[in-house]
Amino acid sequence: MLYSEKVMEHFTNPRNVGEMPDANGVGEVGNAKCGDIMRMYLKIEDGIIKDVSFKTFGCGAAIATSSMATELIKGKSIEDALKLTNSAVVEALEGLPPVKIHCSVLAEQAVKAALSDYYTRLGIDPVPIVGVISDCEDCH
Numbered sequence: 422m423l424y425s426e427k428v429m430e431h432f433t434n435p436r437n438v439g440e441m442p443d444a445n446g447v448g449e450v451g452n453a454k455c456g457d458i459m460r461m462y463l464k465i466e467d468g469i470i471k472d473v474s475f476k477t478f479g480c481g482a483a484i485a486t487s488s489m490a491t492e493l494i495k496g497k498s499i500e501d502a503l504k505l506t507n508s509a510v511v512e513a514l515e516g517l518p519p520v521k522i523h524c525s526v527l528a529e530q531a532v533k534a535a536l537s538d539y540y541t542r543l544g545i546d547p548v549p550i551v552g553v554i555s556d557c558e559d560c561h
């Protein structure tokens with residue numbers, strides 16, 4: 422099978438879906454080539470990701486990686502969330518086909534964009550992040 426059982430499970434039953442009206446960090450990233458968009462909402466209290474949710478307009482792998490990314494950072498410190506890599510998301514999903522690895526990059530960047538927004542709201546210069554993946558040739 423092309424996708425692992427874990428990917429299929431997170432695609433059909435994604436965790437933490439939806440908008441979060443009282444989020445204090447929101448990040449949106451998009452893949453310019455495939456047009457997929459991922460928005461991540463964070464509620465941070467005392468340096469801890471108390472709650473996280475997402476909305477993704479995208480392929481199945483984008484939905485599965487968003488879902489897994491929320492699970493990996495929920496309850497973690499900002500420092501730990503900043504260390505989340507796309508490879509950690511792929512590993513937790515028991516792999517992705519090579520042409521779908523870029524979808525996991527979107528998940529990593531959405532988390533970082535939301536953390537960046539959190540710092541901006543506090544008036545702190547955020548760590549610069551790349552918001553758009555523009556060199557993806559293999560979408561769809």
Ligand code: FES
Pocket residue numbers: 452455456457479480481482483521523524527560561
């Ligand atoms: Fe565009 Fe997956 S994020 S194909």
